Amino acid sequence: MLIDAHCHMDFPAFDADRDAVFARARAVGVGRFVVPGTTRLRWPDVLALGKRTDVSVCLGLHPYFMDEHQDGDIEALAQALEANPEIVALGECGIDGRFTETLEAQWVLFDAQLRLAKRRSLPVVIHCVRANDQIAKRLRQLDMPAGGLIHAFAGSLEQARRFLALGFTLGLGGAVTHPRAKRLRRTVAALPDDAFMLETDSPDMPLAGHQGERNEPSRIAEVCRVVAELRGQTPAQVAASSTASARRLLGIDQ
Known part of the structure; x- marks a missing residue:
């Protein structure tokens, strides 16, 4: 079975054909979808998807949407986590270094979410763009015992090993399929079997x-094939490794 460890199936991009998208993914062996939250406004749609037997959900405040976040969102997040014990992780949270004008506010929001996840012993799903070293340093300082997922990892082998040593797992998606991503592809080839989870970031990360x-979860089969080729393994071996990692980190039992 394949698990898409990160797909935004609540996004409006899927409103016209969401059921068909799920069906296409199931047809290529995807048995579980992990849907992260991005803004407080979108949490109800994420939680509604979590009623499906094949969907696991996370809630968080994404750094891309800083203009949409408001005072009180952290308190609301704490209440939502308390009220919905089925939530498997806090996220998507993190840092996006492309947006320097909001960087200070991003760190304040990220730090608050890390502390909340630590209090609740929840793993975190981390958006990490141009901030691998800084985020690894902060995770080491805070000591996050439940670990988490470094979503859409695109760093070096040294950076990968730093995250792994902190108890984190690396998300591998569309970026690894691009031949020009030579450093990432070398890193993927050298990772231990228990170091990664496959994801699509649908509808993004083509x-x-x-x-x-538009990206969609069915394309995780192609991500799996490319990762297997890079690692000298079969797609079945890569799928089994990824699924085991997702089950271990997120407590997914089917």
Whole structure:
């Protein structure tokens, strides 16, 4: 079985054909979808998807949407986590270094979410763009015993090992399918079997050959094939490793 460890199936991009998208993914062996939250406004849609037997959900405040976050969101997040014990992780949270004008506010929000996750012994799903070293330093300082997922990892082998040593797992998605991503592909080839989870980030993070198209969870089969090729393994071996990692980190039991 394949698990798409990170897909935004609540996004409006899927409103017209969401059931068909799920069906196409199931047809290629995807048996579980992990849907993260991004803004307080979107949490109800994420929780509604969590009523499906094949969906696990996370709630968080994404750094891309700083203009949408408000005072009181952290308190609301704490209440939502308390009220919905089925939530498997806090996220998507993190740092996006492309947006320097909000960077200070991003760190304040991220730190608050890390502390909340630590209090609740929840893993965290981390958006980490141009901030691998800084985030690893902060995770080491805080000591997050439940670990988490470094979503859409695109760093070096040294950075990967730093996250792994802190108890985190690396999310591998569309970026690994691009031949120009030579450093990432070398890193993927050298990772231990228990170091990664496959993800699509649908509707974003398109695969090579699909630039400009809406991404969807069925394409995780292609991510799996490319990762297997890079690692000298079969797709079945890579799928088994990824699924085991997702089950271990997120407590998914099917």
